[in-house]
Amino acid sequence: MNPASHRFGSVALLGRPNVGKSTLLNALIGQKISIVSPKPQTTRHRILGILTQPQAQFVFLDTPGLHPGRQRQLNRAMNRVALAALAEVDVIVLVTDARGFGDEDQVALDHAIAVRRPVVLALNKVDALRPRSRLLPALEALAQRHAFAALVPVSATRGANLDRLLAEIEKLLPEGPAVWPEDQVTDRSERFLAAEMVRERLVHALHDEVPYGVSVEIERWQEDDGRIGINAVIWVEREAQRRIVIGEGGARIKGIGRAARLALNELLGRRVHLELWVKVRENWADSEQALRQFGYDQDY
Numbered sequence: 424m425n426p427a428s429h430r431f432g433s434v435a436l437l438g439r440p441n442v443g444k445s446t447l448l449n450a451l452i453g454q455k456i457s458i459v460s461p462k463p464q465t466t467r468h469r470i471l472g473i474l475t476q477p478q479a480q481f482v483f484l485d486t487p488g489l490h491p492g493r494q495r496q497l498n499r500a501m502n503r504v505a506l507a508a509l510a511e512v513d514v515i516v517l518v519t520d521a522r523g524f525g526d527e528d529q530v531a532l533d534h535a536i537a538v539r540r541p542v543v544l545a546l547n548k549v550d551a552l553r554p555r556s557r558l559l560p561a562l563e564a565l566a567q568r569h570a571f572a573a574l575v576p577v578s579a580t581r582g583a584n585l586d587r588l589l590a591e592i593e594k595l596l597p598e599g600p601a602v603w604p605e606d607q608v609t610d611r612s613e614r615f616l617a618a619e620m621v622r623e624r625l626v627h628a629l630h631d632e633v634p635y636g637v638s639v640e641i642e643r644w645q646e647d648d649g650r651i652g653i654n655a656v657i658w659v660e661r662e663a664q665r666r667i668v669i670g671e672g673g674a675r676i677k678g679i680g681r682a683a684r685l686a687l688n689e690l691l692g693r694r695v696h697l698e699l700w701v702k703v704r705e706n707w708a709d710s711e712q713a714l715r716q717f718g719y720d721q722d723y
Contacts, residue, residue, distance in 0.1 A: 428478065428598070429478060429479065429480075429598065429599065429600055429601065430478065430479040430480075430593055430596040430597065430598055430599065431479065431480045431482075431596060431597070431598075431599040431600060431601055431602060432481070432482065432512075432513035432514060432595075432596035432597050432599070433482040433483075433484060433511065433512040433513055433514075434481055434482065434483050434484065434512055434513065434514045434515070434516055434592055434596075435483075435484045435486060435508045435509055435512040435514075435515045435516065436448060436483060436484065436485050436486060436516050436518055437486055437508075437509065437515055437516065437517050437518065437531050437534070437535055438517060438518035438519060438528065438531050439519075439525070439527035439528055439530070439531055440527075441520075442518045442519055442520045442528075442547055442548075443518060443520070443547045443548060443579045443580070444485055444486070444518045445457035445458065445459045445470070445485055446459050446579040446580060447518060447545065447547060447577070447579035448470065448472045448483055448485040449472075449579075450579045450580075450582050450585055451472070451474055451481075451483060451585060451588075451589065452472040452473070452474055452483070452608055452609075453474075454608050455690070456470060456472050456608060456609045456611065456616065457470040457472070457485045457619075458619045458620065458622065458623035458626075459623070469484055469485070469486055469507075469508055470484070470485040470609070470611065471483070471484055471485075471609055471610045471611065472484075472485065472608060472609055473603045473607055473608050473609065473610075474589075474608075475601060475603070475605040475606075476589075478593070479593050479596060480601040480602065480603060480605075481589070481592065481593075481596070482602075482603070484508045484512060486508050506534060509534060509535065509538045509540065510538060512540060513540065513541075513595065513596055513597060514540060514541050514542075514543060514572075514592055514595045514596065515535045515538070515540045515541070515542045515543070516542075516543045516544075516545050516588075516592065517531060517532055517535055517542055517543070517544050517545065517571075518545045518547050519544065519545070519546055519547065519565075520547060520548050521546045521547060521548050521549045521551065521552045521558065521561060521576065522548065522551060522552055524561075524564070524565065524568075529568075532568060532569060536569060541572040541595045542569060542571055542572060543571060543572050543573045543574075543575065543588070543591055543592055543595070544565060544569075544571045544573070544574045544575070545575055545577050545588055546558075546561065546562065546565070546574065546575065546576045546577065547577055547578065547579055548578060548579075548580075549576045549577065549578050549583070549584075550578040550580070550581055550583065558576060562574050562576065572591065572594075572595055573591035575587055575588045575591055613691060614641045614644055615718075616690060617641060617644075617653055617655070617687055617690075617691070618639040618640065618641050618655065619639075620683055620686050620687055620690060621639045621655050621657070621679075621683045621697075621699070622637065622638070622639045623683075623686075624679045624682045624683040624686065625637050625639070625657065625668070625679055627682075628675060628678065628679050628682075629667065629668065636659055636660040636661070636664055636707075636708060637657060637658065637659055637664070637668070638657075638658045638707065638708075638717045639655055639656070639657055639658070640655065640656045640658060640716070640717060641653060641654070641655050642654045642655065642656055649693055649694065650693060650694045650695070650696060651687075651691060651693055651694070651695050651696070652695075652696045652698075653687070653695060653696070653697050653698070654698045654700070655697065655698070655699055655700075656699075656700050656701075656702055657676075657699060657700065657701045657702070658702055658703075658704050658707055658713075658717070659701060659702070659703055659704075660703070660704065660705060660706055660707055660708065661703065661705070662703055664703075665701045665702070665703050668701045669701055676699055676701060679699065680697055680698075680699045683697060683699075684696075684697040
């Protein structure tokens with residue numbers, strides 16, 4: 424391979440909550456490194472995903488969905504994570520939902536334009552667009568909003584048109600050698616991924632506002648004879664939330680632990696023994712000290 428023809432660069436995935444950024448990252452990388460759920464604001468951290476191909480190495484940054492108007496410290500921290508990523512990338516991929524472009528999408532686009540980086544628009548969830556005849560008018564309307572480097576309709580859940588999206592991004596990356604080892608797919612530790620996997624199971628199991636008052640902290644990680652012992656604390660903001668997470672007779676927390684353990688067995692490729700505790704820390708999402716303890720200050 425001629426090093427001069429090789430491309431390397433970083434790419435931010437930007438957009439409002441629940442447009443499928445994390446699903447898109449996992450599909451592009453070909454491995455689950457960012458948790459997903461149908462509920463908005465699932466992603467709270469900047470997740471780095473690395474895709475190495477013979478002719479290029481892409482470093483994707485999955486960012487929390489931008490949600491203006493939310494005043495909690497956690498929300499502000501998540502917005503800072505998303506916006507800080509824009510300053511350090513070569514390309515921005517604005518991810519939108521094919522079923523509609525709203526005010527929050529425009530806010531994300533305005534931030535992308537402000538940093539003067541090439542912007543590729545990934546029109547996601549085209550498989551859910553009905554009727555399909557709406558696709559071309561939607562693309563034409565979006566083209567009027569900005570001089571996008573490319574507009575690519577995709578379906579992250581079905582893996583549709585991702586090759587074309589990568590090809591458009593590759594054109595915009597600077598020439599340069601790969602920086603990361605070719606077999607590395609993220610810079611996040613297994614401990615971090617384990618905490619996120621537990622939180623994903625919580626988000627799926629809980630309803631209404633409870634998932635947004637939940638954080639997961641790994642307190643113990645011990646490897647022995649091919650097994651991993653993990654103790655994790657689920658932090659909630661109120662005693663009522665603790666009771667909801669535990670469930671009647673501990674049924675809900677047992678189900679969450681079972682689902683998380685199976686997911687971790689697959690993710691880590693080893694047998695996992697998982698123990699969960701639920702503790703209350705009043706209003707942790709408004710505490711700068713708690714946010715630092717839970718790692719939210721390490722993303723920006």
